[in-house]
Amino acid sequence: MSGAAISFSGQLINLFASVILLLAFAMLAQRRVMPLINLFALQGATLFLSTVVVAVSTGQHHLYWSAGLTLVLKVIALPLILHRLVRRLYVKWEVESLINIPTIMLVGIGLVIIAFNVALPISQLSDTITRGTLGIALATVMLAFLMMITRTKAIPQVVGFLSMENGLFLAATSATYGMPMVVELGIALDVLVGAIILGVFFFQIRDQFDSLDIRHMERLKDL
């Protein structure tokens, strides 16, 4: 994409996408639970803004609905639920990571390179103004996945799962101006229900093991 050809809204979208990627890295590096949830809320807010900009610049009305959903769910509801959970569960301690943070960052950079490489041919097929952000969306998904793998506590894993959904949403808006409304509603509801079920599970896990460390669950495998 040549610099002169990009409109103001296009540049704005690219900026937001970069912020989302940056936030994904920040979440990967974050050691504490509360700031992690705040970062997640911030990522949701950026996603909301970027969706609104896409909606305004392309005139796709259903994207307003998507943006609204994002705002309600990912910026307000889910962070609130998670905050309450953390307070009720008294898990404000540091998040342990299986691999040390610098190594994870290096792996993350490798993933971003892979994601951009993979996304390049797809974005060339697309004719949306947001096509440049596809690589970023894929990278966000992968970084969230990486966070789920490397964290040992249950709450950061859930945050990783939700953040992955953010990446998927970004990918959808950037490649095809969003998914059909039914699918989007479905996914949003899934995420909400998933978060609530996981919240219930957290209590069960803590009752069982006196901890939210998922390494305790290794004993559950059948041998």
Added chain:
Amino acid sequence: MPTLLPIDTLLIAVCAWLAVGLAGLVAPRNTRFIAKTLFPAGALVGMLVGFVSLGSLGAAPETAVLAIGLPDLPFHLRLDSLTAIFGVLLGFISVGISIFAAGYFREGEGTAPGLLCLEYHAFLASMLMVLLADDAYAFMVAWESMALASFFLVTTNHQHAEIRRAGYLYLLIAHVGAISILLSFGVMTANSGDYTFSGMRGQHLSSFWASAAYLLALFGFGAKAGLVPVHVWLPEAHPAAPSPVSAMMSGVMLKTAIYGLLRVSFDLLGSPIWWWGVVALGVGLVTALFGVLYSTVQSDMKRLLAYSSIENIGLIAVGIGLTLIFHSYRMEALAALAMTAVLYHCLAHAGFKSLLFLCTGSVLHATKERSLGKLGGLIHRMPWVAWLALAGVIASAGLPPLSGFISEWLLLQAFLFSPGLPHPWLNMIVPVAAALVVLVAALAGFAMVKFYGIIFLGQMREESLKDAHDAGWWERAGLIWLALITLCLGIFPSSVILRIDAATRQLLGTGLSERMADHGWWMLAPISVERASYQPLVFLAVIVASVLLGRQLVHHLYHGRTRRSAAWDCGYFFQGPRAQDTAEGFSQPIRRIFEPMFRLTRHFPTARDTQPYYSVKVEDHFWHWLYLPLARLVGGISGLITLLQGGRIAIYLLYSFITLILLLLVARP
């Protein structure tokens, strides 16, 4: 008016057995009703099966198609002479075992009597279905029902861990065998999609595929029959099962495997290749020698009999091998002789081995002991069982005038006539094989002397044996029935062979009866009177006469004054029960001579031991060199798979992550 064909009667018998079994569920804890009503009813059905099969020997084959089974895949049934001869075996042997079982099963032993009754009669019904089946589908359904019913019977006393282990081993090997049989049928259908046996008879397989089908069948049926090296379940399952079940499995179920092997190699595959016979001969010889050697060194009476069953199955396989060799060279007269020996030995072994297993059941009930080292002198307390067991022992040792002698004699006759084979190698192998068969027969005699002598003769080794009681009347009746079968098979061989001939004729196209017709029923001369003949009645008369004469002579000549003196006691100051030869001591020479054949773990006392003891444990080489490495291999491979399943969520996520990345990279446009 529709007439009742024999095959219909047999089908009714199958249903009757199932009905008797289901009736056991009506009052599963009412031992009296089940033992004294249902088991005798099952025996009546067995009698019916025996006589109907006897009547249809030599008749034209009858077929039937049942409307049960899968859609478009009904059960095909067929009653021909081969089925009939094994039907005779199943029917008449089951009569004796069912009558015995009526007196045997008591309250409070493992599985509820009603359930046991169902399993037992389902076992009988499925064996009859195996014999009647005329397509691979019906055959496999009946075969697997038979395996399952017998598995549940073996694990009757499932509260003991070693019995569960024995049952598991049995089920495992039964299934490996069943897979092999299924593959063999698959090869024989030759992609025609026709699973009926008549369709398989019509296929003309190339020699490669025919050989593959034969070898698969040999392995599959060998696993059920107990051929080396898939024999290991037999010495575990037989001691674990209740005695009537051991008798049924050893006497009848092993023979259904022989039936299957005969059906496949002679009926379905048509013309055999000579080396098939050599394979069966070799496997049979190894099995027979292995079985008899291990049976001589056992200290558990039921294990001893189980190994003896392996030996007999080996002899039957030798006979089948010999038949295949002769048949492939179109030496039909000799093939008929060997086949007659095979079928005769099936009948004889079914009779005497079930008799012996039932006797061990009576001894077990009377003494609560299975170990030979704690028995002895039981002939004083259990004369009925002891004398009836003697019949089984003589037959099993292959001595005249009982059944075992006839079949082994016929088999050896077949060997003696073999120098006419048009193959130099075979002419060299066959005499060696004959010599080994004779060795096996002699060692079988040794094992039987040990079995009988240690259990019934001498002095009682334990105080508690003084309370042993003889078998009840039901048990005695069952034993007498089987002893009579053994006796008749020994005394009237010509009449029996004329009946067997129908099956031989069906499989080989020729029988022995032409050559035997001109001799009377009292004389057995399979080829010609000049070569060899045997007159069982004359033999019996001579034995009886000489025994009576000897007794009279001793009675009259001996002066009757008993002297008691200690002068020549040869150092035995005290001749107590502990000074008798033990089971281990009796077989010590065999253990010494054939030492490389056994895996021995011995403990000798030293001079300084305060509590000296001697122990010897004989284990199976196959178990250590074949089964344990195989089990370790399977365990190792399964262990590799559990490595994948680490139990850590991070690892599971990593799997999907790596898969995702790889797919993204591979699927790039």
